[in-house]
Amino acid sequence: MNTTAQPWPRPSEAVRELMRKGAERAQSLPPEWIERLNQSLFSSPEDEKLLEDPVILAACRRANRSELLHWANANMQRPGEPVGVYVSADMVDTARELARRGLSEVLMNSARTTQSAAWELWMKMAFGLTQDPVLLEELLEVSSRSISEFIAGNMRVITQIVLEEKSALTHHDHIDKRSLVTRLLDGRDVDTEQLSQRLGYSLQQKHYAYVIWSEIQDAEIRPLEEMARALARLTGTAAPLIVFAGPATVWLWAGAAKPLDHSLLQGVVQQFPKIRAAIGSPAAGLNGFRRSHLEALNTQSLVGRLAGAPPVTRIDQVRMVSLMTQDARASKQFVVSTLGRLATESTVLQHALHAFLANGCNITQTAEALGTHRNTLLRRLERAQDLLPIEFADHRIQIAAALELLIWNTPLNEDDSLA
Template sequence: MPSDRSAMEAWIAAFVARESLPAALEGWVERVAKPTLAENPEVADDPALSRLVAETVRTQWLAFLDSLSNPEPTHRMVRPAAEIAAELARRRYPLPVLFRVYRVAQQAVWDYVTTVTESAQGHDVDPADVLVLFWGRASTWLDASVEASVEIFQGEQDRVRQGADAQRIDAVRDILSGDGSDPKELSARLGGHPLSGFNTALLLHTEDFEAVPDLTVAANELARVIGTRPLIAHPGGRDLWCWFGTRQAPDVAELRDSAPWLAERGLSATVGSPSEGLAGFRQSHQEAQEAQRVAFAMVSPAALTLFADVEVLAVMSASPEASRRFVLRTLGPLADPGETTSRLRQTLSALLTSGSVDEASTRLTVHKNTVRYRVNQAEELLGRRAYDAPTETELALRYYEAFLATE
């Protein structure tokens, strides 16, 4: 028999409250974002875009849940959804990529409708009524989202084609895709940017749209530190790509002093290693992307991240579940949460990276006997001496502090 209206409203309110809880919300993001990225490897390979996909899934779902309390189907275009449509156009992706994103999301919704219907069993509502409600509301929402996204995509695509930066970004994409092979011709398309020497790639990012103009300022400021002028390419949105062309490989470690300047402005930068020629132009950019992927996943990301500093973490984080098992197996009880184990991990890490008790005590500003005492405690938890497997232990400690410290 049809559900009582008040019973249906009560069930919807309880469902929305349950699905809005952080754990349930992140479960939904995982359910939708993971297959979406798997179906769109070109999006998954871009850390900024893949992060935006997760943000879009999260905000779309919250907005949809909020709409369920309305008596009639409604829709509003959430900002991240509009942003990802524009970003795909700015990055020169074809329209079918946008359609694939929504197709995967649509399939996830349909799969979930069955689960929702089953959850209504045993309540004062008819599961058939729940099915009709969700099917109709979800269809309306997705259709409206696709229609609005296509309109945004096509409008942005037209603007990109007419923009002054179009030739430069096209040349950059030709190099990154391996389509260009003549350094002189490509250099001319890039306004004379040198491609025969060393190129160091940077990716700059901000979470604040109002800070986007500061990305160009930051690129020029970082280039000044190196003593060169940057090649700047705007892929769109809250990101900026740039390269430093130099005759010799620059010391990118000099950029570390700019981290506070970036942090004050709400900006972040990741830096690839200096590399030669066209292949080096591509490789350095890929390394900057890897560094950005690591930085985005870190518990406490730095404002400036050098690929050279996180290369091992980049390799390990490519297989997060395997790496997590390795870390927990290597550290044992030393991986337990708490202030005491955190202090022991910090001390052991300082010893292994510095190589001596004296240097570790200087870094930690504690007495040498304190270092020895803490290391002894850490070794008891490890079940072995620290130097029995120093490389494995150091890697496990680095990975834990970067990605697992809040678990």
């Protein structure tokens, strides 16, 4: 499909061949390209809050990847010719969700920054494809038009989807659970008893709030709901409050009459391997309803950025890490200066020393917790301490904090489970 009414001149054969070669390289998805395009997402200060939603962030990253592949494939087959519009299912879902939130302008901002990033990457490649100034000028002219027209065509489709979603919202005046709950979370004055009846859930009780989500493509909502009910049963809640908050996100409130059993919680995690959850602390009444939910959202935002976060994370697990990661550069420097060579050594050594500190430097307890022979543990601890640039005995608190940061930022192995 030609996305512009203007004539599209055919490039010279030499430039068509250069376009094909460049597209072939782009099709291999160089890691630096993907990283640069992902960094361009929501880069303006007013859009940063969307970086806290891992579902939207994951969908946009997949969309970046698929759109790059589409453009590259088109230019391999028909180099220098107009590229047809391509809007992935991820972008359709994201556009509709942002329209419902009144944040559709964010997508327009993202398109502009993504286009700039794509052009920057392609231009660097173009200078490596030819040193002929005449060919280079034509190549850059053709490339610039191709990229801008492709993205503009995609955004025209997205704009139409947004307008249709806004129209649907305007013409459907029904009040659902999500809108009722949003009123509560916004701090508006409400009749608690009446609202409890409408929601079928007591707002006066003590609550656990959860955010349950999936970052996989085309995630179905039913498994999210099933996990929500399984989590609610852990605290004996037969009638939890479940709200569908997005295309792959569920909010859950359940009674906190009894504490969460963490061994049973791990069992729920294993039943739903592709789903993640964040849990706020138990709190009572309407203020507790809000506070626990806010804690769950903050936990979700944090674990979405930390590669080592377990599938289900409680707020009490991340309070310190949350404070320590507000300045990413300072956090990284703290880890490097405190742990030295241990920061880049085997995770087995890191986990051994971390567990030793967590168990009060008790060898027997640590060996039991890790399921490791005592002598093996002693060798690992000795090796780990040898790698430290500072004296272990004098800096245990700093070392423990640095290890905590490091472990949360290190991707989990497939065998790792809830801590």
